[in-house]
Amino acid sequence: MTQQNRSLTLRDVSEASGVSEMTVSRVLRNRGDVSPATREKVLSAAKELGYVPNKIAGALASQRVNLVAVIIPSLSNMVFPEVLSGISQVLEDTELQPVVGVTDYLPEKEEKVLYEMLSWRPSGVIIAGLEHTEASRAMLNASGIPVVEIMDTDGEPVDAMVGISHRRAGREMAAAILKAGYKKIAFLGTKMPLDHRARKRFEGFTEVLAKSGVEVVDREFYSGGSALAKGREMTQAVLERSPDVDFIYYSNDMIGAGGLLYLLEKGIDVPGQIGLAGFNGVELLQGLPRQLATMDACRREIGIKAAEIIAARTEGKDKDTTVTLAPTISFGDTLRDA
C-alpha cells in the first residue's frame, strides 16, 4: 500500500509469511502441494504487502513466456481491431496474452517491430500478410515458435496461415458486377503499393473483367485524410472525368460509403444508373441510408482461428496449418442482384 522504492520480491513475502521463497512461489502459481494453512498465510502476506510477481524473472527461470506477438499494419481502420478482438476472445481462455505491434504498412518497420517482439521470446506470432522482408522471414523461421500469417492466403506461409483469398474476392466481385450487367466499371482505391491485399483484390478483379473483354474505364487512388471524404471527392472526380461510368468498385467500405453519400445527394439512381461495391463488411455500413454492396472479410473469424492455432500448438497439439475462409458477397442495395 505504501510507496516503496525497491520493488518487492518473493523474499519479502517469504519473510513476511515465515516460509521459503519456493513455497511462496508455489502458492502464487497454484502449483504443487501446499497445505491450506500455509497457502492462507502466504496469500494474506502477499496481499498485505501488495506484492506483484516479477514475470521477467519468472519467464527467464521457467523459459516460458505467455505472450503472443500480434503484428498488424494499422489500428485506425476498423479491420484490425476486429481481428484483435477475435484473438483476445480466444486467448482469454488460455494463459496466453496478445501483445500488439503496428507496422504502418512499412516492411522495414515490420522488421523492426518483429525483432523487438521476438526479443521478448513470445510463445507465438500472429502476423498480417504473407509478404515480409527476407530478414523478417528468417527471424520467423529461426524463432522456433508457431507463426500464423493472417488475412491473406494467396501465397506461401512461413508456417501456418489463416485468411481469405483476396484475389478470389476480387474475382467474385467482378463476376457479380458483370452478371448484373454493368459495363463501364471504375476502381477507386488507396495509394498503397504495400497493401498487398488490396492489390490482389484488384488483380483478381481485372482478371475476370478481362476475360469478358471488359476493362476498368477509370481509376483513382488516394492516401491520407478522412476516407469518407476521400470517397466523396474521388467519386466526384471520376464522374466528371468519365460521366458514362455505371459501376464503381471501392477498395474499402469507408470510401465506398463516401461515394454512396455523394451519389445520393446528387440524386443519382443507385444502383440503377450507377452501382457500387466496397470491401470489408464494416459495421458502419448498417447506418447508411442505403446498404452498400460489400464482401465480408471474416475479420473476427480470422482472429479466432489464428489464436486457436497458436493456442493448440503451444499445448503441443498440432492444428491445421492453413485455414481459408470464404468471404460472402452481400449485395445490399447498391448492386443489382442479377
Next chain:
Amino acid sequence: MTQQNRSLTLRDVSEASGVSEMTVSRVLRNRGDVSPATREKVLSAAKELGYVPNKIAGALASQRVNLVAVIIPSLSNMVFPEVLSGISQVLEDTELQPVVGVTDYLPEKEEKVLYEMLSWRPSGVIIAGLEHTEASRAMLNASGIPVVEIMDTDGEPVDAMVGISHRRAGREMAAAILKAGYKKIAFLGTKMPLDHRARKRFEGFTEVLAKSGVEVVDREFYSGGSALAKGREMTQAVLERSPDVDFIYYSNDMIGAGGLLYLLEKGIDVPGQIGLAGFNGVELLQGLPRQLATMDACRREIGIKAAEIIAARTEGKDKDTTVTLAPTISFGDTLRDA
C-alpha cells in the same frame, strides 16, 4: 537462418566470433569501448547466426524495462487509437515502447490488466480515466513508476494527469446551444454507467441548462451494435416521442452522424428546425453531407503530452504533473453560431 530448437544466446555469438560474451553484449548495445575490428566481427557473427537478444534476461540483469503500459477501455471507437498514435509518435524518439492493454470499460478487467502489466515491471503507466478500483490505485501507488491518467481532468490523479474537463465540455456545449436559441433539448448517449467521461459531460451539460431553467426534454441510451445505425434509430424514436424537440446532443460523433443522416433523409431542416451536436471531432465527420457540430477532445494531443511526461520522468527530469487541454467547439453546419 536454419530452424533451431534451443534459441541462441550471447554465448553462441561469443563462440562464433571468438570474443567474450561481455564484448558481444557491448557491441550489440553500442555501449563502452570496442575496437572497430571486433565490432565488425561480432556484428557479422550475430547476423550470420540470426541472433536476437533476449530482453527478458537483459531486463532482469539491468533492472530496466523499456516498456510503457498503456491501459485503455477500447480499441474499437476512433478515440483511443488516436491517443495511441500520439503516444507512439513521442515514444518513437526514445528507448521506450508502448504496450497496450484493453479493459472494455470494466473496472475488474482494468485491475487484472494492470496487475498483468505491472508484473512486467514497465517504466511507466498511461491509463485512461481517473476512476479505478481501490486495488488498482494501490498498485499504481506501490509501483513506484510514473503514472499518467489521461482523457479526463475532473478528479484527483494518482500521480500525473493529462486531458480535458468533460464537465466543462458539457457546459460549453450547453451554453452554445442555449445561446443559439434552442429550447427543447434531447440527449442521446451510451448505456454505460462506467463511461465516466460521458457521464461528466452530461452532468456539465444539464447543469448549465438548469441554470437557465431548461431541462432535457427527452433522452435515450443504447448499447452495442453499429453506432451509426443506433444514432439513426434513436433519433427516430425521439422524434416520434417528442416531435417538438429542437436540438439533439449526442454523446459521440458516430451516433450524431447517424442522426444527421436520418434527419437529412427526412427532409428536416438542420439546423433550422433541429440543431445537432456530437462529441470528439472524429475525422469521419468530414465526409458527411453536412458538418456536424462537435467538440474536439484533443485525443492525439493527450497522447503526446502523456508520453512526454513519461519520457521526461524516465530520464529523471521532472515534468508538469497536470495538463488540462482546452477542447474547442466547432459549430459546423448543425448548430447556429449565435
Next chain:
DNA sequence: CATGGGAATGTTACCGCGATCATAAGCGCA
C-alpha cells in the same frame, strides 16, 4: 514397532544477460 510412501516444504543450481571491477595492451613522455 519398524517401514514404506506420499504430502509438505526446503535447497541448490541455474535461466541469459549486464553492472562492476579487474586485467591486459598500447602509447606518450620524461
Next chain:
DNA sequence: TGCGCTTATGATCGCGGTAACATTCCCATG
C-alpha cells in the same frame, strides 16, 4: 627504459524467479 594513463577486453556475480531434486514429517500397514 619505465611510469602512468587511456582503451580494449575479460571474469565474476547477481537480478528474481523456477525446475528438479532433497528432506522432513506423518501416517497406514503388516
